[in-house]
Amino acid sequence: MNEMLLQLGKNAKDAETELRNITTNKKNEVLEAVADHLVECTEQLLSANAIDVEHGKANHMPEGLVDRLLLTRERIEGMAEGLRQLVSLEDPIGEVTGMKKRPNGLLIGQKRVPLGVVGIIYEARPNVTADAFGLCFKTGNVVILKGGSDALHSNEAIVNCIRETLGAHGVTENAIQLIADTSRETAAEFMKMNEYVDVLIPRGGKGLIKAVVNQSTIPVIETGTGNCHIYVDESADLDMAVNIILNAKTQRVGVCNACESLLVHENVKEKLLPVLAKRLQEKHVEMRADKEAQTLMPGAVAATEEDWGTEYLDYILSIKVVHNVDEAIAHINKYNTGHSEAIITENYSNAQKFLDEVDAAAVYVNASTRFTDGFEFGYGAEIGISTQKLHARGPMGLLALTTTKYVIYGNGQIRP
Amino acid sequence: MNEMLLQLGKNAKDAETELRNITTNKKNEVLEAVADHLVECTEQLLSANAIDVEHGKANHMPEGLVDRLLLTRERIEGMAEGLRQLVSLEDPIGEVTGMKKRPNGLLIGQKRVPLGVVGIIYEARPNVTADAFGLCFKTGNVVILKGGSDALHSNEAIVNCIRETLGAHGVTENAIQLIADTSRETAAEFMKMNEYVDVLIPRGGKGLIKAVVNQSTIPVIETGTGNCHIYVDESADLDMAVNIILNAKTQRVGVCNACESLLVHENVKEKLLPVLAKRLQEKHVEMRADKEAQTLMPGAVAATEEDWGTEYLDYILSIKVVHNVDEAIAHINKYNTGHSEAIITENYSNAQKFLDEVDAAAVYVNASTRFTDGFEFGYGAEIGISTQKLHARGPMGLLALTTTKYVIYGNGQIRP
Structure with a gap:
């Protein structure tokens, strides 16, 4: 495997261990701080974005896409506001449900835990960068982002700003990593990193989603198209x-x-x-x-x-x-x-x-x-709308970024 | 696509529509009848199995595998008993949870529904044939089976016996279909039938599971290996x-x-x-x-x-x-x-x-x-033990073969 991806994978695994036990208070403190720091970084974000936009225009990017790519002061405020809204949402991690005593005395329950490492593959929409980080971080997940090449400078600027905040708050910077190499070969390799990535979520158009479903060996949550x-x-x-x-x-x-x-x-x-x-x-x-x-x-x-x-x-x-x-x-x-x-x-x-x-x-x-929308359904945040049947179906809130593990309390039980 | 597979896929889709609304009473009636008829078919099953066993021995199949392949009167009784036990389990289909009135008056809930079409890929264990049918049928799912070539005669005999019972009870025989062509090429094509199959569950050794994870574009539930x-x-x-x-x-x-x-x-x-x-x-x-x-x-x-x-x-x-x-x-x-x-x-x-x-x-x-086992955890039946994090983790009972859909009752709401 590509050395760079391997290193990213290892970093993510180390970060996963740290995030597995981070408290809700700490997560909320960081989300607030990232929101503030994104606004502080406005000038850097705008100049990085200007490079991408100029490049897009020079390459005759359709107007609609240029608009999606464009960052403004208002849109940066919007990204920050999205992160602040996550603070007020209930943290699903740690809840134990269905705890029952079995006839042999074993006490068995299901504890809600992070998925682990979430990969997001998306197109030239820099707002997804902050958004995906926020949703993953609130649920204790590490995120690896693979954005479109057209938004690379913007994404790097946003990720740097987030990592600075993480570092300043004593949390591993590898809670978010961006794949800077936007080649197709690297994307294809990334989609086969089953050992390091627990789930892949493509966000974008039909073509992107289909490519990920067809190429990935990592479990995919298919979002989107609606006829x-x-x-x-x-x-x-x-x-x-x-x-x-x-x-x-x-x-x-x-x-x-x-x-x-x-x-x-x-x-x-x-x-x-x-x-x-x-x-x-x-x-x-x-x-x-x-x-x-x-x-x-x-x-x-x-x-x-x-x-x-x-x-x-x-x-x-x-x-x-x-x-x-x-x-x-x-x-x-x-x-x-x-x-x-x-x-x-x-x-x-x-x-x-x-x-x-x-x-x-x-x-x-x-x-x-x-x-049909996470906010309208009352989840307060949305990672996408799943059109597949496994794991999550319909608008996906924070719960879709979690899994469970069985916790079993015994006192010496053996199987007869 | 292979004409035979395409036909199987279309049959499954038609059957899916029929099974979507079958009542619990009807499902239980059929499960009891299949159990009885399997025992009635004992002689046919034993002679079909004898061909597979003889063939396996002639091809120097390891003793342990021959034992797994072998059907006896007792084992056929065991398969029937497994189906009868499903009758007593609660049917998860149709329950609506979390039904809440939104501020705009929309009443939104999540209804538990079948996954649709389940593909099972397994090795030379004929008992899986009846077992997988029972679990899928109880949850209103259509099943397409791809068993090992070593057990083909046994599997065909079991599937015929089940289809006879379905027909006799006025239920579509295509609730269960067996892929009779056991070639690798056909298996590889089957694993890419996303349009017709909602989930693929490999049941068998490490090699089989890995092959399915790597080749399938259909979502896979990985079961199994335990270090x-x-x-x-x-x-x-x-x-x-x-x-x-x-x-x-x-x-x-x-x-x-x-x-x-x-x-x-x-x-x-x-x-x-x-x-x-x-x-x-x-x-x-x-x-x-x-x-x-x-x-x-x-x-x-x-x-x-x-x-x-x-x-x-x-x-x-x-x-x-x-x-x-x-x-x-x-x-x-x-x-x-x-x-x-x-x-x-x-x-x-x-x-x-x-x-x-x-x-x-x-x-x-x-x-x-x-x-760690479906029966010991109190589910009363098990489709396998999931070692992945998406959809289901740990012992999978009937619930793992279901999904949900949002049902929304309005009275003219439009989005402002």
């Missing part, structure tokens, strides 16, 4: 339906819990679709509809098979007429990405059926899919 | 220590929770080791000791560096003298496989330190490591 549907049932309150569809589609379009596809029961298509078409056009939403819907939606173009499986992340909505709730559920289970799905209905049995049979992280009755 | 330690502290009750060590080493040697390595505090080495050596020799345990221990244990040979990292699964024990509990913990965290570790001590602080700092699925004070 989310809303199904308007025969019995729906149609005003409510229009409001929810517009909210889920247009309140923010570039996010994974936005609605991408609409299914409408044939018995309400005539009442709903013309009205909806008008409202969608006001918001400049492109409509891609099947034949039945197209005739009722002026301005709609014909949807192709590809549309049903596409997460647009844009002002585009696919629309299809279905004949009953079963057809809607079957369509959703065929094309969805396991993120968020909603039914609008006043029918009790159809609501229950939809909740039971749709296979997704979050299934809604009569509400916008836009609520 | 388990016992540390005898300065303050230990030495009679208790001897009893526990002998139990953990010799009660059954070929299992993952058996003790493989002993650490002894230098202040008790003279009292403990000569007595222990005698008792171990009575049980024909080979002792591989470091220099300090070797002089106190007649008959002990010198341990090599390799010994510290070896899971013997045999009548062999490595022994090392340490200077304090910290050295013991550091040694364990360096060489263990994250399975089961024990301290024998009367010292409160050392007991707590050991529980806190040793990184393993199960950490014991004053008890034998042999208790």
Whole structure:
């Protein structure tokens, strides 16, 4: 293995031992201090970021990405504020649950402990650097970051600032390490460091996530893509339906819990679709509809098979007429990405059926899919939204960065 | 993709939809019926198994493996009994926990649901076939089995018998499917069927598990290997220590929770080791000791560096003298496989330190490591012992074969 990665791995293992027993008070003290120091380092962060931004522009980076890359005084304050919010969250580490006396006298419980070493692979978004550190540190995890090459100077500046604070507070600086070599070869090697890294979390677009899932031998928590549907049932309150569809589609379009596809029961298509078409056009939403819907939606173009499986992340909505709730559920289970799905209905049995049979992280009755989010669900912080079924599903709060170990108190028990 | 695998995957997806809503009563009825029918099929199972056993012997299969492969009337009864025991276990599916009203009126809870499609890759142990089906079926999961080529006739006979029962009870036969092509190429393709399989569980030796972890792009639950330690502290009750060590080493040697390595505090080495050596020799345990221990244990040979990292699964024990509990913990965290570790001590602080700092699925004070087991922990059934940190850690009961989905009841909420 690459010497640099090996050293990083060893450093992380040593730091893991130290963080395993750090108190909540100490963690909170450090998080506050890191927040303060990030703001103190504003000038350094801005000048490092300026290099990345200039470089990005010179390389014709799309405007949206440049915006994500850009740091401002306000955004640095925002990173600091994110860390301060973590202080007020309950520390999940150390709780022992289910402690029970077995018939042979053994007392067995499950203690919540850090995962150990968390690897984060992400794109050119420097705010993820501080964010991921905060979530991992609050849960006693060591973090190794592999950011995009486009944000290298920014990430280095942020990590240096964090490490300075750790050192000043007598905590191992290796609680956070950044892989400075942003080559693909190094990334590929990093994804096979099972001996040193307990879990890998990719944060970014579809391509990044797929690459990590395919290459990593370390367990991966897959976050993200959302081809989310809303199904308007025969019995729906149609005003409510229009409001929810517009909210889920247009309140923010570039996010994974936005609605991408609409299914409408044939018995309400005539009442709903013309009205909806008008409202969608006001918001400049492109409509891609099947034949039945197209005739009722002026301005709609014909949807192709590809549309049903596409997460647009844009002002585009696919629309299809279905004949009953079963057809809607079957369509959703065929094309969805396991993120968020909603039914609008006043029918009790159809609501229950939809909740039971749709296979997704979050299934809604009569509400916008836009609520699938750590803050909205009441966790107060989020490491991402898991679309896989193992370990964590849906919005992941601090608990997703922990595991348990069995602790067993005996007095000489042997197995007969 | 291989046409056969693709068809298996599609069948599994269809079956998944059916099993998502099957009632506990129906599942229990089928489990009872499968148990009965397996016993009814005894003659067919024995003749199919005879082909595998004969073939194994002709190919010089080691005796231990032939024994694992062999079916007898008693063992078939045992498989049936295992299925009947599942009937009495509580069905975890459908429970909704943490249901809370959010400030905006949304009612959000987490519903326990099946994982979906579970893949099991295992070696020539036909009992795993019935066992894995039972655990998966009780939790509403579809199972795809990839057994060893050495047990193919036995596995086919068992799977046919189960599918007959499913059909007779009006349940999809594809709740269980066996990959009849036992080639490595097919196995390798199977491990990349992310679209159809939600989790892969390898059951078998170290080599098999490692191959699956390295090749699979499907999330894997790693079960298994156990390089388990016992540390005898300065303050230990030495009679208790001897009893526990002998139990953990010799009660059954070929299992993952058996003790493989002993650490002894230098202040008790003279009292403990000569007595222990005698008792171990009575049980024909080979002792591989470091220099300090070797002089106190007649008959002990010198341990090599390799010994510290070896899971013997045999009548062999490595022994090392340490200077304090910290050295013991550091040694364990360096060489263990994250399975089961024990301290024998009367010292409160050392007991707590050991529980806190040793990184393993199960950490014991004053008890034998042999208790790490689904039945002993009170789960009544076990799909394996997870030595990884994600999703499940330690003995995995039915809960490990489930996930959750968020169910959200609204009345028109949109995101501001």
